[in-house]
Amino acid sequence: MxxxxxxxxxxxxxxxxxxxxxxxxxxxxxxxxxxxxxxxxxxxxxxxxxxxxxxxxxSTDEVRSLIELKDTPDEDCEIAAQIAASHLTSVEQRLAQLKRLRDELANVVSSCSGGKVINCRIIESIAEG
Amino acid sequence: MxxxxxxxxxxxxxxxxxxxxxxxxxxxxxxxxxxxxxxxxxxxxxxxxxxxxxxxxxSTDEVRSLIELKDTPDEDCEIAAQIAASHLTSVEQRLAQLKRLRDELANVVSSCSGGKVINCRIIESIAEG
DNA sequence: CTTACGGTCTACAGTAACTGTAGGGGCAAG
DNA sequence: CTTGCCCCTACAGTTACTGTAGACCGTAAG
Missing domain, CATH: 1.10.1660.10 (Multidrug-efflux Transporter Regulator; Chain: A; Domain 2)
Structure with a gap:
């Protein structure tokens, strides 16, 4: 092929x-x-x-480790479990963060009722921190 | 300063x-x-x-547009609303995708019961797609 | 006056994980 | 024999910064 x-x-x-x-x-x-x-x-x-x-x-580095494990089937799988678990943790963190972001953004979007920029809550909402 | x-x-x-x-x-x-x-x-x-x-x-390009708007307060704010709304959409998509990823990864992690790599469900789960 | 220290300057290389492009060669069909 | 598609190498571009090298500036202590 x-x-x-x-x-x-x-x-x-x-x-x-x-x-x-x-x-x-x-x-x-x-x-x-x-x-x-x-x-x-x-x-x-x-x-x-x-x-x-x-x-x-x-990440590609993590994939590299996983492949090495895959290619040495007699090793203990603890390392794979560690990589996957720590990755799960970071995914859950990103998920929580993204949810907060989504909520904040939804607020920003719904705050606009049209009109001139000078009165627009979107710009204001973003300016506020 | x-x-x-x-x-x-x-x-x-x-x-x-x-x-x-x-x-x-x-x-x-x-x-x-x-x-x-x-x-x-x-x-x-x-x-x-x-x-x-x-x-x-x-993105920096979106920020550039928002700043331009901010600096022209007499413009209509429709553009700002569009940028923010389309951004919200893409955030919601990412959020949904990340949730699926989290669930799949949680499955992967919980599938390991220790032992040798050759019997490890983590590696197998990742290999299946 | 000199030295030390920290802040500032420009300019460029490096990061992650690809993607796209330029310029060339190969191989089978019409 | 030429058209068209696939393959090759090599390198630039992407995003949004971050880090580093080597030089200069300003202030305070000795």
């Missing part, structure tokens, strides 16, 4: 795959005689894992 | 203030005879507005 096939199979941009190879998330790909990158089903699985982990908000 | 004073007054890094000047969010500052930037209370208010708008998640 060439890079375009892998890209379609995993819904990833071609450039992104090459980028993942550069930063070591994907292994250095084998090449066809003419120099094009060649992939297997294992690569599809690995890239799917990466994409899903990224979609879950794991 | 010198740049350090403005920085303290608004809880902003000195470099960030110079950056805002570069991109036109803050006006080009007046200088003392020796070439140091000099600020007034108006600048404190303007930078506070910027910082608060940024904290509300407005």
């Amino acid at each position: 060439l890079i375009g096939g892998l890209a379609k199979a995993t819904n990833t941009k071609v450039n992104t795959i090459r980028f993942y190879e550069d930063i070591g998330l994907m292994p250095v790909a084998a090449r066809t005689p003419s120099g094009q990158r060649s992939y297997t089903d294992d690569d599809v699985r690995r890239l799917s894992f990466i994409r899903h982990a990224r979609a879950l908000g794991f | 010198l740049i350090g004073g403005l920085a303290k007054a608004t809880n902003t890094k000195v470099n960030t203030i110079r950056f805002y000047e570069d991109i036109g969010l803050m006006p080009v500052a007046a200088r003392t005879p020796s070439g140091q930037r000099s600020y007034t209370d108006d600048d404190v208010r303007r930078l506070s507005f910027i910082r608060h708008a940024r904290a509300l998640g407005f």
